[in-house]
Amino acid sequence: MLEIPCPWCGRRNESEFVCAGEADRKRPIDPEAETEAAWTDYLYNSANPKGLVREWWWHVNGCTLWFQIDRDTVTHEIKPVEVSPK
Numbered sequence: 001m002l003e004i005p006c007p008w009c010g011r012r013n014e015s016e017f018v019c020a021g022e023a024d025r026k027r028p029i030d031p032e033a034e035t036e037a038a039w040t041d042y043l044y045n046s047a048n049p050k051g052l053v054r055e056w057w058w059h060v061n062g063c064t065l066w067f068q069i070d071r072d073t074v075t076h077e078i079k080p081v082e083v084s085p086k
């Protein structure tokens with residue numbers, strides 16, 4: 001079981017969170033211009049690389065904060081990510 005470092009609550013059990021996938025994926029700017037195959041690829045396929053991956057996590061059973069972490073997909077080492085407000 002992983003312990004996820006929520007920026008607000010601190011380290012909490014993985015069961016309190018939902019992982020929303022790779023954070024570096026870019027949603028197509030013009031969805032109407034995309035082919036069905038491109039949308040399918042965006043929605044259902046992830047790169048799933050070995051090593052460090054930046055991911056979105058949602059503390060759904062806690063403070064409800066969305067945040068990013070860098071997680072090594074091999075060792076599960078987790079590093080918090082500082083995200084500046086836009």
Ligand SMILES: [Zn+2]
Nearest residue numbers: 006009059063
């Ligand atoms: Zn939290």
